[in-house]
Amino acid sequence: MARRDASDLATRLGRQAEAVCKRYLGAGRRQGNYWQVGDVRNTPGKSMFVRLKDTAKGPAGKWTDAATGEHGDLLDVIRESLGLIDFADVAEEARMFLSMPPDPEPQPQPKQHARTPAPSGSAEAARRLVAMCQPIGGTLVEAYLRGRGITALHGCGNLGFHPRCYYRPDEHGPTETWPAMVAAVTDLSDRITGAHRTWLAPDGSDKAPIDIQRKAMGDLLGHAVRFGLSGDVLAAGEGIESVLSAREFMPGMPAAAALSAAHLAAIQFHDALRRLYVVRDNDRAGDGARNTLTERANAVGIEAIALSPMLGDFNEDLRTYGRDALMAHIRVQLAPQDVARFMLLAA
Incomplete structure (x- = not known):
């Protein structure tokens, strides 16, 4: 052809x-x-x-x-x-x-484009994707998060909605588009280094019915999806939904989702940080991330406190046991001064 x-x-x-x-x-x-x-x-x-x-x-x-x-x-x-x-x-x-037939031969990059295409999976590609998104208010992303019990969506400027985000399970798979929650991954200076996509069902009721529902791109190691302004206290965990579930009950506390256990263990610390809450997942990888992160934090004079879920992660806790039970479970794990400083804001 x-x-x-x-x-x-x-x-x-x-x-x-x-x-x-x-x-x-x-x-x-x-x-x-x-x-x-x-x-x-x-x-x-x-x-x-x-x-x-x-x-x-x-x-x-x-x-x-x-x-x-x-x-x-x-x-x-x-x-x-x-x-x-x-x-x-x-x-x-x-x-x-x-509705044209597929072309089996690779296409050259068109020279007439006003912008040079960014390398696939690069930090620049991530920045362009984030720039294409709209705020989550009133979108399928808000519906998806609320469906998982997450209602405290202040400080979520690093989350965006893309109505037709490109999806391909592998390089040989067919091209599809699905609505997506796109999270900006940033470094300590708030520069976007990567992006994380969660493809959603067309009605926002759940994740999309596809084989690979989440993918990340760009430079992720040491960086995170950040919620709220950095300060002397931080809650850092793996998944976006788990971190936001814990933040439901301490809305004034800055939080960060590192997107995996390995990346959580390597997350970078702000100079002002004095106390770190490790929002761990309840599995072997979560144990390893907690131990490594605690050791790193203590080595530079940062107090590290693990926040452990009752089930697999805090979003599972929230959806299974409800708000009151999870709030009580988190309260007893916080330092007393942080209960007064952060949790009372949720009362």
Whole structure:
């Protein structure tokens, strides 16, 4: 089968320019012969114009953002609106939209793009994905977390919602898109170094019914998904849902999710940190992370206190035993001064 190049795909998309805009730039609307939206990442607004018909000024599908000077074609729209990084993925999504047969040959990176594609899985790719997301309020992410008993969503600016996040279980699997909770992984200076995706069911009731429901990308070691401003006390654990479940009852305490036991054991410490609560999972890996992190903290003068769940993790506790039982269970594990300082805020 002859290889269809980027130019051919862009031309075919241009013939259905308005349909492309409706799918990938749904925050905008038609204005005459143009589709108007905030930017190529589907932000509401009016600064970007997509040409819907061929004119003397150029072919359908070409767009310009008057606010930034960015410009491109509908392949760029697909790439930026979905957070895709590799052109092969963009081309496959375009073919799915056009109902074209798959191309068995690899596609070259298109030179006409306004932005150079970031290496797949890199920190830059993670930063671009995070930038594509919207706040979680009123989205499927909020529905998903509330369904797991998590209601204290203040300080969750590092969580975002992507309505059509690219998913492929492996390099040979088919391309799919699912809604996703996207978490920004940051270093001690709050610079984004990675991202973590949790794909969700279309109604937000649970995780998506796929083989691999979570994936991380970028530079993760030593870094974490952070909730609240750093201070002299920190609660650090593995999973996002487990950490947020513990934080339900101490909403003023900064918290961090390192995303795995190995990464929890290696988490970096702020200079101001004086007491560290290790929100451990109740398994062998959790034991190892607790022991390593306690040893590291004590070596630099930081008091380390383990917070242990009744079951596998604190979200399982919350969903099984309820809020009052978990709050009582956490209260007796905290230092007395932190009960008064943090937990009374939840009363």
